[in-house]
Structure formats: structure tokens, C-alpha cells
Amino acid sequence: MLKSFIQIFSSLKLTVACLVLGCVIVFWGTIAQVHIGLYRAQAEVFHSLLIYWQPSGANWKIPIFPGGYLIAGVLLINLLVAHVRYYQLGRKKFGIALIHLGIVLMLLGQMLTDYLSVESVMHLRLGESKNYSESERGGEIAVIDTTDKNSYKVVAVPCDLLARRGDVRNPELPFDLHVKAYYANSQLSDKAAPGFEPVKATAGMGTSLWWRELPHETVMERTDIPSAIISITDAQGPVGTFLVSELLGQPQSFACNGRQYELVLRPERFYKPFSLQLIEFKHDRYPGTDIPKNFSSRVRLQRPDTHEDREVLIFMNNPLRFAGDTFYQASFDSDDRGSVLQVVHNPGWITPYLACALVGVGLTIQFLTHLIPFLKRRLA
Amino acid sequence: MKYHPTKTIITGLSVILLAAGCQREQVQVYRVDKDPAPLPVTATITPSSDPTPPAATALPPDHPDVSAATATPDSTGPLTWTTPTDWTEVPPSEIRVASFKITQDGRTADVSVIPLGGMAGGDSANVNRWRGQVGLSALSEDEIQKSADPVEIGGQPASLYDAGGASDTAPRIIGAIQHRDDTAWFFKLAGDGKLVEQQKAAFVEFLKSVKFAGMAPAQAGLPATLPPGHPDISNMGNTSTDTTPISHEGQPNWQVPTGWREVSGGQFLAAKFLLTNDGGIAAVNVSRSAGDGGGLAANVNRWRGQLGLPPVTDVSTSPVDVAGGTGSLVDLSGTSAQTGQPVRLVAVIVTQADNAWFYKLMGEAKVVENQKDAFVKFVQGAKY
Numbered sequence: 001m002l003k004s005f006i007q008i009f010s011s012l013k014l015t016v017a018c019l020v021l022g023c024v025i026v027f028w029g030t031i032a033q034v035h036i037g038l039y040r041a042q043a044e045v046f047h048s049l050l051i052y053w054q055p056s057g058a059n060w061k062i063p064i065f066p067g068g069y070l071i072a073g074v075l076l077i078n079l080l081v082a083h084v085r086y087y088q089l090g091r092k093k094f095g096i097a098l099i100h101l102g103i104v105l106m107l108l109g110q111m112l113t114d115y116l117s118v119e120s121v122m123h124l125r126l127g128e129s130k131n132y133s134e135s136e137r138g139g140e141i142a143v144i145d146t147t148d149k150n151s152y153k154v155v156a157v158p159c160d161l162l163a164r165r166g167d168v169r170n171p172e173l174p175f176d177l178h179v180k181a182y183y184a185n186s187q188l189s190d191k192a193a194p195g196f197e198p199v200k201a202t203a204g205m206g207t208s209l210w211w212r213e214l215p216h217e218t219v220m221e222r223t224d225i226p227s228a229i230i231s232i233t234d235a236q237g238p239v240g241t242f243l244v245s246e247l248l249g250q251p252q253s254f255a256c257n258g259r260q261y262e263l264v265l266r267p268e269r270f271y272k273p274f275s276l277q278l279i280e281f282k283h284d285r286y287p288g289t290d291i292p293k294n295f296s297s298r299v300r301l302q303r304p305d306t307h308e309d310r311e312v313l314i315f316m317n318n319p320l321r322f323a324g325d326t327f328y329q330a331s332f333d334s335d336d337r338g339s340v341l342q343v344v345h346n347p348g349w350i351t352p353y354l355a356c357a358l359v360g361v362g363l364t365i366q367f368l369t370h371l372i373p374f375l376k377r378r379l380a
Numbered sequence: 381m382k383y384h385p386t387k388t389i390i391t392g393l394s395v396i397l398l399a400a401g402c403q404r405e406q407v408q409v410y411r412v413d414k415d416p417a418p419l420p421v422t423a424t425i426t427p428s429s430d431p432t433p434p435a436a437t438a439l440p441p442d443h444p445d446v447s448a449a450t451a452t453p454d455s456t457g458p459l460t461w462t463t464p465t466d467w468t469e470v471p472p473s474e475i476r477v478a479s480f481k482i483t484q485d486g487r488t489a490d491v492s493v494i495p496l497g498g499m500a501g502g503d504s505a506n507v508n509r510w511r512g513q514v515g516l517s518a519l520s521e522d523e524i525q526k527s528a529d530p531v532e533i534g535g536q537p538a539s540l541y542d543a544g545g546a547s548d549t550a551p552r553i554i555g556a557i558q559h560r561d562d563t564a565w566f567f568k569l570a571g572d573g574k575l576v577e578q579q580k581a582a583f584v585e586f587l588k589s590v591k592f593a594g595m596a597p598a599q600a601g602l603p604a605t606l607p608p609g610h611p612d613i614s615n616m617g618n619t620s621t622d623t624t625p626i627s628h629e630g631q632p633n634w635q636v637p638t639g640w641r642e643v644s645g646g647q648f649l650a651a652k653f654l655l656t657n658d659g660g661i662a663a664v665n666v667s668r669s670a671g672d673g674g675g676l677a678a679n680v681n682r683w684r685g686q687l688g689l690p691p692v693t694d695v696s697t698s699p700v701d702v703a704g705g706t707g708s709l710v711d712l713s714g715t716s717a718q719t720g721q722p723v724r725l726v727a728v729i730v731t732q733a734d735n736a737w738f739y740k741l742m743g744e745a746k747v748v749e750n751q752k753d754a755f756v757k758f759v760q761g762a763k764y
Contacts, residue, residue: 127477146512147512148513149414149513149570150414151411151412151413152412152414153409153411154409155407156407156408156410158407161406161407168407170407172409186693187693187694188690188691188692189692189694190690190692193694196694205690208690209692248690248691253505253508253509255508255512255518259512262509271412334669334671334673334674335669
């Protein structure tokens with residue numbers, strides 16, 4: 001069995017097949033962006049094992065093509081197995097070994113980045129301080145116990161998980177959440193309108209609203225607005241049925257078992273052990289024009305556990321790297337009174353640099369391995 | 381034993397597919413401090429008590445709300461106050477714009493000033509939240525309204541609520557809520573019952589000492605006390621006074637209807653007019669913003685928030701012919717966030733190539749009804 005495995009996965013034909021399939025999905029993914037948007041194209045074509053086809057209106061789908069992860073995974077195994085099978089010890093092949101190692105590291109690093117990295121944004125208005133960033137795409141339903149004097153206890157359920165499971169039970173909550181309806185993208189109205197249906201909520205802000213489901217947004221600058229109808233039930237019976245939506249923005253309060261809770265659908269939050277406060281935002285323009293020259297945010301960084309307290313200037317190509325996060329100057333508010341920092345948490349950030357260095361050194365060694373004997377022969 | 385390459389491939393693929401089933405999404409449970417411990421001030425940040433912070437002026441009532449967050453600490457404007465003697469000012473954290481600690485005989489109390497956008501969930505919900513924090517059950521809206529004591533903050537009326545403190549050591553919260561334009565201001569004194577009781581008088585004096593620069597009620601010819609049902613038409617961030625000359629720089633050419641009285645709109649408004657009719661009052665605010673000013677939906681929803689209406693994605697407007705194109709007219713009725721009285725808003729957004737003009741008529745329903753035609757003609761007649 002091992003012999004068969006080595007024969008199949010060390011095949012050069014498999015390498016070529018993977019490269020061709022890779023080219024196909026790059027083309028596929030590029031075209032798909034037009035129809036399903038950048039983020040869904042990335043998720044469905046590149047960050048997937050298989051690409052699925054779903055007939056319009058159907059609730060089933062079938063795999064029709066290998067996805068990016070499958071192709072890259074097979075290519076990685078192919079590279080490793082071929083290396084084990086064919087590599088011969090010796091100085092002449094050392095450069096080749098380094099090149100292969102670099103490519104393997106690049107593939108592994110990209111997978112690591114896809115799996116472990118988290119991208120989010122921190123939107124700060126002047127004077128505002130935050131110790132969390134928020135996802136640009138993913139939402140969460142947060143149930144917040146506000147009863148305690150000094151702290152909130154938060155149970156956060158990702159929207160995708162909620163939609164998939166339908167019910168959420170957590171030992172930290174004295175009640176169950178049941179999703180009666182979930183729209184990944186939605187629209188609300190305060191009056192009856194074609195296509196809208198009444199929100200079947202019994203409590204909170206949604207009792208007098210109408211809603212409807214919308215297709216996913218494909219325009220990059222726009223995002224889906226998820227909404228859901230959540231019924232809350234404790235041991236005594238129903239507590240209430242609420243409409244939650246990113247559009248509502250504000251939490252809705254209810255009481256259960258003598259404790260006060262808030263329910264809110266919001267962008268997924270990533271809390272930090274430190275906070276940033278926007279002290280100053282500058283949007284410099286070239287004199288006499290509206291052409292942007294520079295954007296910069298002066299922030300105050302405070303970390304209570306280490307008593308670190310300092311000011312940092314973040315501007316384009318000069319991010320703040322702190323506690324495993326990198327804060328880039330990404331955008332700003334149209335009134336120049338707010339700044340948007342892109343927050344990247346990527347434990348595998350070093351791997352592309354190492355991989356490129358290894359490949360570069362490997363190519364140089366391999367080149368010199370041939371060049372030096374050649375020059376010696378010519379000079380002899 | 382015979383080896384089957386096909387089986388090998390199928391086995392490998394199965395392992396990969398199973399791995400794909402593992403999702404990163406999971407329920408997370410965590411605690412978040414309500415009031416993270418403040419650090420000593422060592423940075424050169426301008427404290428919010430600075431009467432002239434570098435860029436902490438408020439957005440005007442008609443300025444497009446470009447902030448998606450509910451917290452609007454930048455809308456503090458140049459907030460000033462007199463700190464009571466026993467209080468220690470500490471750097472504000474999170475969404476606070478001012479923060480104080482009181483320590484006496486081993487007891488501690490905390491004072492916070494927090495502005496939140498819109499109605500911030502409503503007064504009742506917030507008072508019940510405070511009651512929950514001190515172990516009391518929720519009250520009905522009527523009971524909460526009856527429990528409110530009048531208090532003055534920045535020269536304008538506000539409501540004071542008192543919860544808890546059944547014993548010296550029991551937690552107690554005294555909170556005041558005031559609505560100014562589309563911002564709800566929360567002033568809260570929280571701590572041990574005995575200390576809070578001792579500090580109550582100082583807290584009330586502190587509230588009286590708070591000033592929002594340029595927001596004196598008598599500004600721009602406004603009466604000291606607005607009639608019931610009248611929306612708060614004072615202008616946050618308005619640094620002008622009665623004697624400030626009204627600037628017409630940057631204004632379109634327009635014909636001001638008879639009976640409208642132009643007053644200073646401050647640095648954020650292009651123009652401001654007061655309208656009175658049969659004892660009622662309304663105001664017209666005109667402002668300009670670069671680009672589309674945040675878009676139609678965002679601005680309409682901001683106005684809806686001022687009337688206590690929930691936001692919608694399906695914004696309905698009526699077309700209005702204006703100079704150089706078509707404007708979008710919005711007509712909304714609701715409840716004033718300041719007074720709880722019925723109020724009506726008629727607004728027109730005129731979008732141009734590189735900026736947008738916002739015209740807003742807001743006030744008592746009968747005045748708005750009487751002035752609506754004149755208002756629309758005023759907007760239509762403006763030449764840019």
C-alpha cells in the first residue's frame with residue numbers, strides 16, 4: 001500500500017495535473033467574483049476542498065470540481081513524496097532541496113494563514129477608545145448578562161453557526177435560543193410593502209416591522225445585513241420572540257430568572273488585552289487640491305496589565321504591530337473625524353518571507369553550483 | 381496482501397473531507413469589564429474637561445451621521461464642569477467622556493458621563509438596567525416616569541433616577557438622563573449606599589455645573605424654556621452667541637419666506653431659521669456635507685431616530701424639483717426624543733456632484749403642517 005501511495009503521489013503527471021487544475025480555479029475564481037463577490041468567491045473556490053454546484057432554488061448541492069485546498073494539499077503531498085523518493089544526498093542537489101523546502105513552506109504558510117489569521121477593523125471616532133475590533137463580514141448574536149456590577153458576561157454565537165444549528169443551548173445561559181428564521185441578507189421596513197412580510201416578534205423593537213430576504217451582496221463595498229427571529233425559552237416557558245438585525249444596532253433588554261440580559265446582533269467582536277484611543281486624525285491634501293497626500297491616526301495605546309501607556313502614530317505603510325496584531329491605516333470617515341484601522345492577526349505572517357528567502361538562496365546556490373564549474377572549465 | 385491504488389486515493393480524500401467538516405466557528409463565553417480600570421494620565425491627551433479640545437466639537441443636528449457606532453463620545457463638544465471637592469477626576473475610558481472616583485472611609489463610588497447615539501434603547505430600559513445592577517426588579521414605564529425627579533443639566537431639564545441603597549453597604553445608583561438632539565447623555569453615580577447618599581447633593585450640583593459650550597438656552601433668541609412638545613433646537617457645538625453676526629458665506633441664494641427669523645446656526649449649519657405660529661414653534665436647519673453626506677438611508681434613519689422611530693432599509697421619499705435636478709423629500713411623524721411629545725419632520729436632501737445639502741424643518745406638527753409648502757418652495761427656490 002505504501003508503495004502504491006508513493007508511486008501515485010510522487011508522479012510528475014500528478015504535479016502537472018495539480019498545476020493545470022490550479023490555473024483553472026484561478027480563472028474560475030476570478031470570473032466568479034463578478035457574480036458572487038470577492039469574499040464568497042474566495043471562500044467557495046479557493047478556501048474549499050471542493051467546489052459545489054447548487055441549482056437555483058434547490059436546497060442541495062453537489063461537488064463538481066476540486067477546490068483550492070484540495071489541489072494545494074495534493075500538490076504539497078506530491079512535492080514531499082517526490083522529494084523523499086527522488087532526492088539524492090549531495091552538495092549538487094542542495095539548492096534544489098532548499099527550493100523545494102521553500103515551496104513547501106509557502107504552501108503550508110498559506111494554509112496556516114487561511115486557517116489562523118483573523119482580519120477585522122477598528123473604527124474609532126475622535127476621542128473614542130476601544131479594546132475590541134470587529135469583523136467586516138461575520139456577525140454574531142450576543143447575549144449579554146448585564147446584572148453584575150463590574151462586568152458583562154457575554155455569550156456570543158456566530159450567525160453562521162446559529163443558522164446551521166437552529167438551536168443554541170449553553171450552560172452559561174438559563175434559557176435556550178431557537179432560530180425561527182434567519183436571513184443572511186435582509187431588509188427592514190416600518191410599513192407593509194411588496195415582498196415584505198410582518199416580523200413575527202412578540203417583544204422588542206421588531207414587533208411593528210416588516211422584513212424580507214435579499215440575495216447576498218456582491219458589491220465589494222457593501223455587506224450583507226443579517227437578521228433573525230429568535231425565540232427565547234426558559235424552564236418556565238417562552239420568554240419572548242425577538243427580531244435581531246445588524247440594522248437595529250441597539251441591544252434589546254429582557255429579564256430571566258431575576259437577571260437582566262441584552263440581546264443584539266452585531267459584527268463579530270475580537271477583544272484585546274489593550275485599548276486604543278483616537279487622539280487625532282489627519283487627512284493631508286496637496287496644497288490647493290483635494291488630492292490626498294497622507295492619512296494618519298495618532299492613538300493612545302493603553303495596556304492595563306503591563307501599565308503600558310503611550311502614543312503611537314499610524315499612517316500608510318507604517319502600521320502598529322502590537323501583541324500579535326497589526327493595525328493598518330485603512331480608511332476614514334467622510335467628515336475626517338473618524339479613522340478605520342484594519343486589524344490583522346496572522347500568526348503565520350513570517351512564513352512567506354522565510355519561504356521566499358529559502359527559494360532565493362536555493363536558486364542562487366543551484367545557479368552557482370553550475371556557474372562556478374563552468375567558469376573553471378573556461379579559464380582552464 | 382494486495383494493494384489497491386484506488387482505495388488509497390479514496391481513503392486519502394475521505395480524511396481530507398472529514399477534516400473539512402471541522403469548523404472554526406464556536407460559541408464563545410467571556411467577561412468584559414464595564415469600566416476598565418483607568419491608567420494614570422501620562423500621555424499628552426487633552427482631557428475632556430479642556431474647554432478647547434483640539435477636535436472634539438460636536439456634530440450639528442443636521443450633519444450627516446457617518447458613525448455606525450451607537451457610542452458618540454466625540455459629540456461631547458467642549459463639555460465643562462465643576463468637579464466637587466471630594467471627587468477625583470480620572471481619565472475617561474471606553475465610551476466615557478468624563479470619569480470620577482470618590483473614596484471615603486474605605487467606601488468607593490464611581491461617576492461616569494456617557495453619551496450614546498439616538499435614544500440609546502430608551503430611558504425605561506436603561507433605568508431598569510440600573511435597577512437590575514442593584515438587585516431590584518424592573519418597573520413599568522409609568523412607574524419609571526413617576527419615579528423621575530427633575531434636575532438641571534447644562535441649563536436644560538433632565539430626569540434623575542434613584543435605585544437601590546436599601547442599606548449602607550447595598551449598591552445604589554443615582555442616574556440622570558438628558559436628551560440633546562440625537563444624543564442621550566447618561567450621568568451616573570454608583571457605589572455603596574451610604575457614600576452615594578452622602579454624595580447625592582454634590583452630584584446634583586455637578587450636574588448643574590455641566591456646560592455644553594455655546595448651548596445657553598437663550599442663544600440665538602430662543603426662549604429660556606421651550607414650550608411643551610418643542611424639539612430641542614439648540615445647536616450642539618454652536619459657539620456663537622446672540623451677538624455673533626450671521627454669516628452668509630457659502631450659502632445658496634434663496635428667498636426666505638415671510639415670518640421666518642434667521643438666527644446663528646453656528647459653525648456647522650449653513651443657515652438656521654426659527655418659525656413660530658399660533659404659539660407653536662419649529663426650526664429649519666440647513667447644512668452642507670461633502671460627497672453624498674453619508675447617503676440617503678443613513679440620514680433618514682438618523683432623523684427617524686430623532687423621532688423615536690426604528691431604522692429601516694426601505695426608505696421612501698418623494699421627488700421634489702430643485703435647482704439643477706431633483707431632491708428627495710422625507711415626511712416623518714413621531715415622538716420627540718427630548719420631550720416625549722408628538723413632533724413632525726419634513727426634510728429635503730439635495731444631492732449635487734460633489735456635495736449634498738440638507739434642509740430640515742422640524743417642530744410641532746401644526747407649525748410644520750402650516751409651513752411645509754413655504755419650506756418646500758424655499759428649497760426649490762435655492763440657487764447654488
